[in-house]
Amino acid sequence: MNTTIKAPKQNPVDKYPQPPYPAQEQEMPGSEQKMDPKPDHGETSYRGSGKLTGRKALITGGDSGIGKAVAIAFAREGADVLISYLNEEEDAKEVAEYVKAAGQKIILMPGDISNETHCKQLVEKAIQEFGQLDIIVNNAAYQMEHQTLQEITAEEWDYTFRTNVAAMFYICKAAEPHLKPGSSIINTTSVNAYTPNRTLLPYTATKAAIQNFTSTLAQLWAEKGIRVNGVAPGPIWTPLIPGSFKADKVKEFGHNTPMKRAGQPTELAPVYVLLASEEASYMSGATVQVTGGMPTI
Numbered sequence: 630m631n632t633t634i635k636a637p638k639q640n641p642v643d644k645y646p647q648p649p650y651p652a653q654e655q656e657m658p659g660s661e662q663k664m665d666p667k668p669d670h671g672e673t674s675y676r677g678s679g680k681l682t683g684r685k686a687l688i689t690g691g692d693s694g695i696g697k698a699v700a701i702a703f704a705r706e707g708a709d710v711l712i713s714y715l716n717e718e719e720d721a722k723e724v725a726e727y728v729k730a731a732g733q734k735i736i737l738m739p740g741d742i743s744n745e746t747h748c749k750q751l752v753e754k755a756i757q758e759f760g761q762l763d764i765i766v767n768n769a770a771y772q773m774e775h776q777t778l779q780e781i782t783a784e785e786w787d788y789t790f791r792t793n794v795a796a797m798f799y800i801c802k803a804a805e806p807h808l809k810p811g812s813s814i815i816n817t818t819s820v821n822a823y824t825p826n827r828t829l830l831p832y833t834a835t836k837a838a839i840q841n842f843t844s845t846l847a848q849l850w851a852e853k854g855i856r857v858n859g860v861a862p863g864p865i866w867t868p869l870i871p872g873s874f875k876a877d878k879v880k881e882f883g884h885n886t887p888m889k890r891a892g893q894p895t896e897l898a899p900v901y902v903l904l905a906s907e908e909a910s911y912m913s914g915a916t917v918q919v920t921g922g923m924p925t926i
Contacts, residue, residue, distance in 0.1 A: 641888060642888050642889065642890070645669065645890055645891075645893055646666060646890065647883075647884070647889050647890040648880060648881050648882060648883055648884045648889075648890065648891070649880045649881060649884075650665070650666065650879065650880055650881075650882065651665045651666075651880070652876035652877065652879060652880045653665060653871045653876055653879055654871050654872075654874075654875065654876050654879065655868065655871040655872045656872065657771070657773070657872040657873060658715050658716075658717060658771075658868065658869075658872055659693075659867075659868030659869060659870075659871055659872030659873075660693070660717055660719065660720055660868055661693045661694070661697070661720055661867075661868050662719055662720065663868075663871075664866075664868060664871060666866075668693075668694065668866045668867060668893055668894050669893040669894065669895045670694075670697045670698040670701055670893075670894045670895050670898075671698050671701050671702060671894075671895035671898055672701065672727060674895060675698075675701060675702050675705055675895060675898060676705065677702070677704075677705030677706040677707065677731070678706070679706065679707050680706045680707070680902055680905075680906040680908065681703055681706035681707050681708040681764070681902065681905060681906060682706070682707030682708075683707065683708075684703075684707065684708040684709075684763040684764055684905070685708065685709050685710075685711075685755065685759035685760075685761050685762055685763050685764070686700075686703050686708045686709070686710045686711070686762075686763065686764035686765070686766065686905070687710075687711045687713070687751060687752070687755050687762060687764070687765050687766070687800070687804075688700050688703070688710055688711070688712050688713065688765075688766040688768060689712075689713040689714075689742055689751075689766065689767055689768050689769035689796065689800070690713065690714065690768040690769030690770065691710065691711075691712025691713060691714060691721075691724060691766075691768070692712060692714035692717045692720040692721040692724055693714075693717060693720045693724075693867060693868050694865065694867030694868060694869060694894050695768055695817060695862065695865060695867060695894045695897050695898075696712065696714075696766070696768045696769065697720070697724050697894060698893075698894035698895045698897060698898040699766055699768070699897075699898050699901045699902075700712055700724050700727075700728060700735075701724070701727045701728070701731075701898070702895075702898035702899070702901065702902050703764070703901075703902065703905065704727065704728040704731035704732075704733040704735070705731045706902055706906075707733070708733060708763075708764065708905075709733050709734040709735070709759055710728055710733065710734075710735050710736075711735070711736040711737075711738060711751065711754060711755045711758065711759070712724060712735065712736070712737060712738070713738050713739075713740070713742060713751050713769065714737075714738075714739055714769075715739065715740070715741060715769075716739055717868075718739070720868075721737050721739070722737075725737060734758070734759075736754060736755070736758050738750070738751055738754055741792075742769055742792060742796035742799075742800075743788055743791035743792045743795065743796060745795070745799045748796050748799035748800045748803060749799065749803045751800060751803075752800060752803040752804045752807070753803075756807055761807070761809070762804055762807050762808065762812070763808075763809070763811070763812050763813070764812065764813050764814075764815070764905045765800060765801065765804055765812075765813075765814045765815070766815045766816075766817070766901060766905075767796070767797040767800060767801075767814070767815070767816045767817065767839075768815075768816075768817040769792065769793075769796065770792065770793045770817065770832070770835070770869065771788065771789050771792040771793060771832070772789070772829055772831070772832035772869060772873045773785060773789075773829075773831075773832075773873050774828045774829060774873055774874055774875070774878070775828060775829075775830065776828060778830065781830060781831060785831060786831050789831040789832060789835055790831070790834075790835055790838075793832070793835035793836070793838075793839065794835050794838045794839060794842070797816060797839065797842060798842070801814060801846065805850075808853070808855050809854075810853060810854025810855065811854060811855075811907065812854075812855045812856070813855070813856045813857075813858070813904060813905045813906075813909075814843075814846070814850075814855065814856070814857040814858070815858055815859070815860060815901055815904050815905060816839050816842065816843045816857070816858070816859045816860075817839070817859070817860055817862065818836045818837075818839040818840045818843065818859045818860065818861045818916060819832075819833070819836040819839075819861055819862060820861055820862065820863045820864075820918065820920045820923055820925055821833040821836045821837075822836040822837045822839065822840040822861060823861070823925035823926060824923070824924070824925060824926075825837075839859065840859060840861075840916060843857055843858065843859040843914070843916065844914050844916075847913045847914030848914065851913060851914075856904075856909070856910075856912060856913040857913055857914065858904045858909075858912055858913060858914070858915050858916065858917070859915070859916035859917070860897060860900055860901060860904070860916065860917050860918075860919060861916050861917070861918045861919070861920070861925065862892065862897055862919050862920070863883075863886060863892060863918075863919065863920030863921045863923045864882055864883040864885075864886060864891045864892065864921070864923075865891060865892045865893070865894060865896075865897065866882070866883070866891040866892065866893055866894070867894060870882055870891075883921070885923075886920070886921035886922055886923050887921060887922030887923065888921040888922055890921070891921075892919065892920075892921055896919065897919050900917050900919055903917075904917070
């Protein structure tokens with residue numbers, strides 16, 4: 630007789646609070662410490678099973694949001710991680726405690742990834758500290774909402790592309806000589822690459838570029854045995870949201886998805902783990918969409 634006790638199933642629609650959320654705004658890049666409700670990064674729920682044992686990962690934007698959830702999951706799967714972030718020291722130190730608690734090594738590297746020299750230093754530091762680099766998660770991003778084209782300055786346009794697209798190029802180029810067959814690159818694109826939000830023009834354009842970069846690099850590096858994939862999140866509850874939208878938009882964030890709520894960072898982490906693991910050995914050039922049911926065509 631089978632006596633296995635199965636965990637109760639939970640309806641994904643009501644797993645997390647639906648909007649309205651408390652009205653709130655922050656200055657970019659934002660901090661999770663000031664968010665209400667606090668995002669769920671899997672701090673108490675993610676359980677590893679050794680999928681990334683012995684692997685070494687570099688994660689941009691690893692201090693909060695999706696990057697934090699991925700760092701926690703990777704550590705609990707057995708990987709050492711270097712996280713890149715702009716200047717959010719309090720958030721980064723909290724991530725470090727979770728990684729250390731998982732028994733893994735963590736390196737914190739603040740700085741501006743729109744600068745090519747800093748991107749090269751991230752790779753150099755990873756090799757120096759870990760002796761190898763197996764996984765790169767290009768996740769950090771900048772966005773700001775604008776109602777008209779005239780509101781967008783040339784400086785903001787350039788900075789958005791340098792942060793979201795150029796940094797990905799700089800890091801991958803610097804890392805290529807160190808990457809062995811079996812390495813994995815994971816780029817965070819967005820549902821906005823397919824169904825762009827009209828008030829996020831610079832951001833949506835970069836996310837489409839990331840989608841194309843991912844598909845092209847996957848072909849370029851296939852014979853090297855290096856896999857390149859993307860993840861396209863829908864609306865996810867991260868510091869980027871109160872940092873870039875007005876309070877009234879934040880209050881209703883995610884209400885227009887079929888699930889009627891924003892996603893939580895922890896709900897994306899298993900996808901990054903899969904793409905980083907050897908179990909996904911024939912997945913390259915793919916983009917996994919995590920959108921709460923939002924259509925992408």
